[in-house]
Each structure stands twice: as C-alpha cells, then as structure tokens.
Amino acid sequence: MGQVVGQIMERSKMCGVCKKRPSTRLCDFVVDYNNFMFDVPMSQQSKYETCSFPLCDECAKKFGNSDFCPYHAKLLRKIQLPEDMQLIANAVKYDDLFK
Ligand SMILES: [Zn+2]
Numbered sequence: 001m002g003q004v005v006g007q008i009m010e011r012s013k014m015c016g017v018c019k020k021r022p023s024t025r026l027c028d029f030v031v032d033y034n035n036f037m038f039d040v041p042m043s044q045q046s047k048y049e050t051c052s053f054p055l056c057d058e059c060a061k062k063f064g065n066s067d068f069c070p071y072h073a074k075l076l077r078k079i080q081l082p083e084d085m086q087l088i089a090n091a092v093k094y095d096d097l098f099k
C-alpha cells in the first residue's frame, strides 16, 4: 500500500509527457473557474484550480509567462475563433464603435 503511494509520488516528479526527464514546471491552464474572480487581476488570483500537469523544459508549451501541457496548448489554439467567425465578431465590435 505504502509502496504504491511511493511510486505515484516518484512518478509525479517526472514529466508526464515524455516520462524521461524530471518535471521542472506545472501546466498553468486554469481548469476550474468556480473560484475565479473576474474583477481581480490575474496576478492577484489565488483560488483557482490549474491543471498542474508535470512538465519538463522540453515538453512545456510556452505562452508568454505561462507553461501549458500539450493537451491544453492545443485547446488554447481552439479558443481562438476561426477566421470567418472572427470577421462576424469584428463586424459587431466595429458596429458598436460607430454608434
Ligand atoms: Zn518531458
């Protein structure tokens, strides 16, 4: 029993992607916005859940000052609207500007 827990602890020190190199960082992707305060700046947020997937320098996907696991890096790209939808969103934005 104790040995199994020990093995998981040991594994969590390794990068979860390549499982070869030690993890040096955790995925910063916010997975639970339940406690996220939308009127508080990102730097002052404390109570939101991040993915925390263990990553090594090689496997971490960098977005500015944040590191994301490959899964969330892919998801982040999908958050951006496709070009045709972006045109519609922009049209609404600019329409508001000229009112
Ligand atoms: Zn790795």
Ligand SMILES: [Zn+2]
Binding pocket: 027, 028, 029, 051, 052, 053, 068, 069, 071, 072
């Ligand atoms: Zn992640």
